[in-house]
Amino acid sequence: MGEMRDPGAGFFPLLIGLVTGLLALIALVQSLREKKEINEATAPRSTEPFRWWNLVVISAALIAYALTLTTLGFVINTFLFMLILLKVIEPQTWKKAVLASLITAVTSDLFFNVLLGAQIPSGILGF
Amino acid sequence: MDILRDLMFGFSVAMLPMNLLYCFIGVLVGTLIGVLPGIGPPAALSLLLPATFHVPPVSAVILLAGIMYGAMYGGSTTSILVNIPGEAASVVTCLDGYRMALQGRAGAALGISAFGSFIAGTASIFLLIFLAPTLAQFALRFGPPEYFSLMILGLSILVYLAKGSIVNALIMVCFGLLLGTVGLDPMTGVPRFVYKITTLMDGIGLVQIVIGLFGVSEVFLNVERTFKQEILKTKIRGLLPNREDWRRSIGPIGRGTVIGFFLGVIPGMSVVIPTFISYTLEKRLSKHPEKFGTGMIEGVAGPEAANNAASCGTLVPMLSLGIPTGAATALLLGALMIHGLRPGPLLITESPEVFWGVVASLYVGNVMLLILNLPLIPLWVKILKIPYHYLFPLILLFCIIGSYTTNNNPYDIIIMIIFGVIGYVMRKLDYEAAPLVLALVLGPIMENAVRRSLVISDGDFTVFFTRPISAFFLIAGLLILFSPLLLKKTRVSAELRAGEE
Numbered sequence: 001m002g003e004m005r006d007p008g009a010g011f012f013p014l015l016i017g018l019v020t021g022l023l024a025l026i027a028l029v030q031s032l033r034e035k036k037e038i039n040e041a042t043a044p045r046s047t048e049p050f051r052w053w054n055l056v057v058i059s060a061a062l063i064a065y066a067l068t069l070t071t072l073g074f075v076i077n078t079f080l081f082m083l084i085l086l087k088v089i090e091p092q093t094w095k096k097a098v099l100a101s102l103i104t105a106v107t108s109d110l111f112f113n114v115l116l117g118a119q120i121p122s123g124i125l126g127f
Numbered sequence: 128m129d130i131l132r133d134l135m136f137g138f139s140v141a142m143l144p145m146n147l148l149y150c151f152i153g154v155l156v157g158t159l160i161g162v163l164p165g166i167g168p169p170a171a172l173s174l175l176l177p178a179t180f181h182v183p184p185v186s187a188v189i190l191l192a193g194i195m196y197g198a199m200y201g202g203s204t205t206s207i208l209v210n211i212p213g214e215a216a217s218v219v220t221c222l223d224g225y226r227m228a229l230q231g232r233a234g235a236a237l238g239i240s241a242f243g244s245f246i247a248g249t250a251s252i253f254l255l256i257f258l259a260p261t262l263a264q265f266a267l268r269f270g271p272p273e274y275f276s277l278m279i280l281g282l283s284i285l286v287y288l289a290k291g292s293i294v295n296a297l298i299m300v301c302f303g304l305l306l307g308t309v310g311l312d313p314m315t316g317v318p319r320f321v322y323k324i325t326t327l328m329d330g331i332g333l334v335q336i337v338i339g340l341f342g343v344s345e346v347f348l349n350v351e352r353t354f355k356q357e358i359l360k361t362k363i364r365g366l367l368p369n370r371e372d373w374r375r376s377i378g379p380i381g382r383g384t385v386i387g388f389f390l391g392v393i394p395g396m397s398v399v400i401p402t403f404i405s406y407t408l409e410k411r412l413s414k415h416p417e418k419f420g421t422g423m424i425e426g427v428a429g430p431e432a433a434n435n436a437a438s439c440g441t442l443v444p445m446l447s448l449g450i451p452t453g454a455a456t457a458l459l460l461g462a463l464m465i466h467g468l469r470p471g472p473l474l475i476t477e478s479p480e481v482f483w484g485v486v487a488s489l490y491v492g493n494v495m496l497l498i499l500n501l502p503l504i505p506l507w508v509k510i511l512k513i514p515y516h517y518l519f520p521l522i523l524l525f526c527i528i529g530s531y532t533t534n535n536n537p538y539d540i541i542i543m544i545i546f547g548v549i550g551y552v553m554r555k556l557d558y559e560a561a562p563l564v565l566a567l568v569l570g571p572i573m574e575n576a577v578r579r580s581l582v583i584s585d586g587d588f589t590v591f592f593t594r595p596i597s598a599f600f601l602i603a604g605l606l607i608l609f610s611p612l613l614l615k616k617t618r619v620s621a622e623l624r625a626g627e628e
Contacts, residue, residue, distance in 0.1 A: 012574040020301040054350040066540035090516035
């Protein structure tokens with residue numbers, strides 16, 4: 001924490017913490033007061049169904065990509081990632097999906113790893 | 128003529144083949160980002176930030192600045208052609224630009240917005256050349272308390288203008304400040320909020336947070352419902368505006384430039400608000416205000432000049448004071464710091480090649496955009512026709528690569544995903560991300576300033592009020608924050624944002 005004369009590491013976080021707590025309190029009071037208005041404001045804007053499944057699939061695919069990147073490698077991961085998203089979200093034919101994924105995986109590897117010299121792991125393919 | 132000599136020096140830097148190339152890539156990517164709805168300059172800047180690690184600082188800033196103003200050119204294209212603003216700064220352009228396109232005058236609208244942007248860009252560069260060094264000179268008198276108060280003022284304006292309630296925006300500021308404290312404390316070396324996770328030792332990366340908040344969350348929003356795409360039906364012919372178009376547009380362009388530049392300089396204004404103000408002004412001045420919204424060229428020329436001038440104006444406080452005023456300039460500042468430069472009033476004298484090189488490159492970039500933009504419109508139109516189900520996996524892939532390559536750490540991708548989800552929830556609940564990002568960048572600088580001020584003043588908090596310049600900034604900031612309490616619901620932004628919906 002330190003003293004006022006020489007504020008230490010905990011000083012600034014404490015200050016922000018106090019302000020945040022205060023703001024949260026104000027926000028709570030405000031939202032309790034405005035309860036009715038909010039219900040009207042969030043009336044359905046669109047008649048389309050809410051496809052929460054898409055969000056789960058994409059998040060899972062992203063996490064899987066992060067966790068397997070060092071073992072499987074950039075090319076394989078990118079291929080699988082593209083394939084999953086193209087097949088699940090707005091299903092394409094297998095031929096289109098595989099082709100698009102393959103092109104993306106190879107060109108992005110050439111562009112980032114070969115041309116720009118980024119060091120994204122190549123994993124089990126080893127090139 | 129010192130300025131002339133400096134400027135020539137700047138051009139000699141900007142015209143180096145490598146810098147020309149970076150400028151070209153910057154404006155090209157910027158235009159592309161501008162054309163594509165759903166991915167904005169902040170996300171694009173953070174995606175390309177890692178790619179600039181291996182180049183000299185000047186080239187990095189040239190590239191990143193190119194994205195900023197390139198996006199202003201690109202954003203108008205989609206507004207005019209398909210009534211979808213590529214950027215928030217081009218929302219107003221839709222009103223009359225799309226109407227003109229429907230009347231078969233898409234060419235004139237596109238042409239005048241390109242020429243208007245170019246004129247505004249050129250004029251603002253000159254304003255920048257004169258204003259930035261003067262401001263830097265003035266800022267030499269600033270000590271830590273002045274800096275702290277100035278940053279408070281900047282954040283206050285941004286909070287005031289944010290969507291949703293002021294309390295919400297303030298909470299975002301605090302969240303950003305808190306995120307900025309994660310990692311080793313720069314003054315004492317004590318780890319804070321690290322919880323023994325090595326990835327957090329160096330703090331949470333700006334790049335990962337911005338990509339998550341702006342890139343990933345946008346994709347989430349777009350896929351939660353079945354997406355529809357508008358297909359372009361209008362034909363484009365005759366890109367050059369005729370004499371009558373020019374006569375009607377030259378006034379709006381001039382006024383748009385002045386409004387855009389000076390509002391851009393004010394912290395927190397960014398590029399969106401000047402376009403609304405310019406549009407409203409042209410409507411007021413016009414002899415036929417009722418015709419606005421039916422395809423008036425004035426309604427395209429003014430706002431388009433304003434957003435380009437504003438993007439140049441936002442560079443003034445960033446380059447002369449070292450204080451970013453919005454999410455995009457915050458990333459530019461991040462880039463400067465990554466390259467070991469010390470942003471602040473001394474930047475212009477300590478690293479003249481950066482300041483003058485960037486200024487000259489702004490001009491070079493504007494010329495490139497004018498030449499490139501019009502012939503490339505057919506290409507942008509083709510890109511717009513790529514179905515979103517092919518586009519979004521690509522956007523996500525770029526987000527992954529951008530987050531990963533900053534530190535070559537796979538856990539950075541996880542951080543990006545976490546912020547993608549946070550950003551999605553924030554948007555659903557009407558919390559804006561811009562105050563968070565600005566606070567995140569300013570956080571460590573502000574903390575440093577507070578702690579040093581207190582050391583100087585011997586622990587006396589009144590130091591922020593007893594120094595005149597500091598007191599002025601602080602009181603102005605507080606007045607802005609509390610004004611909505613005093614004047615009921617007269618917030619300018621409420622009106623402006625209402626027009627945006």
